[in-house]
């Protein structure tokens with residue numbers, strides 16, 4: 535029975551190879567999601583700085599790539615195996631693909647889904663990083679504060695008034711992913727830490743009255759972001775996943791009313807509510823009426 539013995543030997547060899555793989559699950563990679571806006575970048579003080587077609591926009595676009603690449607480098611130094619960058623400003627076509635560190639994947643262009651600035655997030659990620667962020671509409675002492683569009687006066691869920699960093703953290707929280715780091719002006723750092731706890735942060739500038747801002751050089755900001763992101767990802771076990779309890783009731787106040795989203799109620803002039811157990815449905819209502 536030599537043929538049978540040979541077959542047995544092959545089977546035994548196969549089992550010997552396959553058993554350890556079954557017993558020990560493959561180590562998971564470390565996936566980092568980086569959402570990059572522009573108003574909170576080093577040196578930005580006016581909307582013309584971040585508006586395509588304006589003379590200094592190409593300059594600030596380069597600074598955007600610099601802060602993005604600093605965050606990517608920090609993530610890889612902390613052991614990241616995969617990094618996804620989401621361009622999160624305006625039409626989402628500000629980062630020039632060739633300017634971004636080739637180790638990262640770039641999600642570019644406006645998307646139709648409700649995740650918007652967090653398009654691409656899912657439960658396979660381990661940490662979220664915000665770069666270039668700004669405070670919510672109506673924040674005193676902030677640079678270029680607004681919530682998503684210039685039309686939003688306030689956006690709250692379950693009574694919590696939220697900046698973009700707040701509802702984006704809720705979106706990440708839906709998938710069990712914590713936000714571990716934010717870079718932006720002093721006002722957004724304080725505002726987002728008040729919601730999420732003491733996450734890693736770099737305040738690259740601070741409003742000192744009017745449209746004036748005092749801040750770091752882009753080079754210095756990038757050095758601090760690289761180090762801050764690395765530390766924050768290493769310490770990610772300390773960051774909490776941001777959640778509010780379902781059902782989610784939004785109160786949206788706007789300057790100019792948009793058509794009523796299905797299921798939304800108009801409370802008074804410029805004020806709408808919408809309730810759902812599904813956070814993404816609430817964000818879809820917000821996106822439709824903001």
Ligand SMILES: [Zn+2]
Nearest residue numbers: 571572623624
């Ligand atoms: Zn923006």
